[in-house]
Amino acid sequence: MTLRQLLDVPAPAKLNLFLHIVGRRADGYHLLQSVFMLIDWCDTLHFERLSSGQISRLDLNPDLNPDLKPGQALPANDLVLRAARALQSATGCTWGAQIALDKQIPQxxxxxxxxxxxxxxxxxxxRLWGLGLNGADLQRIGLTLGADVPFFLxxxxxxxEGIGETLQPIDLQPARYLVLKPPSGASTPDIFSHPSLKRDTPRARIEDFAASCRAGLQGNDLQPVAIKLCPDIALGLRWMAKHGLDARMSGSGSAVFxxxxxxxxxxxxVADLPGHWVARCSSNLQEHPLFGWCKRS
Ligand code: C5P
Structure with missing residues (x-):
């Protein structure tokens, strides 16, 4: 009898406490400065190792994936599939995996x-394939998948800083946040490529984020463009203000917090808001639930 090799892992969401665009690279990617903060709102992924080398993925909660109609195949650019294939091709690994995703974080x-x-x-x-790559190796592969992936690793x-690959750990006080997600959203590339995006915010220093100056580092440069493309964001911000809450957008939206x-x-x-809004109180995390697996060497 062969034992099944199984592994279940969480994948936490993040909030951007502020986000400034400080320049643009020749390849079109934007240079940013931001504080990325992990919160206790998680997807869960279930893995089973396959000897066939095949990678397959199942959605346990397809209602939260607007790209997916019942019975429809996953798009070729699905990030979970791409991550698994990138790891296979970087290492020559011949194991495969069946992956089930319990999606809780809105897209x-x-x-x-x-x-x-x-x-x-x-x-x-x-881990499951016994590859022994360190955190720096994984971050290099992660960056080929998306600018935010190295942060989670x-x-x-x-x-x-950079496009998302230059990371300096920062200690944050425990805090709770109200996060509000409108039913609509705008595409990240459309926001970043918009002609009216402000791309020249002066650089700040990490010291500026210290308690006394924190008030000056709360803006999100993507927010005005995101509101143009997705007016629900302004509705969410107004709803927060009406409840006495000082809200801003996270990343390229459309969630506000x-x-x-x-x-x-x-x-x-949120019953007074039109359509299906998601509201959730979340606490920040001091470290990723898989922190022990993120070692750089
Ligand atoms: O890297 P990711 O696939 O998440 O980015 C989606 C899109 O957002 C990119 O194709 C790019 O147009 C834009 N982007 C950017 N600068 C960043 C991150 C993303 O221009 N730092």
Whole structure:
């Protein structure tokens, strides 16, 4: 009898406490400065090792994947499949995997769900296939999948620069946030390529983020363009303001979030908003749930 080799792993979402665009590379990618913060809103991925070398993926919660109609095949650019195949081709590994994804993090939200799924796939298969790659190797592969993937492989909240690959760990106070996701979203490439995007915010220093100056580092340069393409974002920000909450957008949206006062036990109802909005209180994480697997050497 052969024992089945199984592994279940979480993939947490992130919030961008601020996001500045400070330049643009020759290849069109934007140079940014941001603080990326992990939160306790997670997808879960289930892996079974296959000796055939085949990679397959199943959605346990297809309602949360707007790209997927019932019975429809996954798109070729699916990040979980791409992560698994990138790991196979980087290492010559002949194992395969059956992967089931329990999606909880909304898509087109700016919460990094797809990138986090890809990062957790790299971390899990590195173990399940016994590859022994270190965190730096995984981050190099991760960057080929998406600019946010290296952050999730870094394992810590971070001051992020470059296009997303330069990470400095940062300690953040425990805090709770209300996160609100409109039913609509805008495409990340459409936001980044928009002619009216502000791309020349002066560089800040990590020290500027220290408590006394934090108020000055809260803006998201993608927000005005995202609102043009997805007016629901403005509706979410107004709803937050009406409830006395100081909200901003995460990543390229469309989720908006606001810190909750310590001990705040208010219940928020989004019944007055049109369409299907998701509201959730989340706490920040000090480190990735797979932190021990993220070692750089
Ligand atoms: O890297 P990722 O696939 O997540 O990025 C999606 C799109 O967002 C890219 O194709 C690019 O147009 C834009 N982008 C950018 N600069 C970044 C990150 C993303 O221009 N730092």
């Amino acid at each position: 087109q939200a700016g919460l990094g769900g797809g990138s986090s799924d890809a990062a957790s796939t790299l971390l899990a298969l590195n 870094g394992g810590r909240n971070a001051w992020v 606001a810190p909750l006062a310590p001990g705040c036990n208010a219940q928020y109802s």
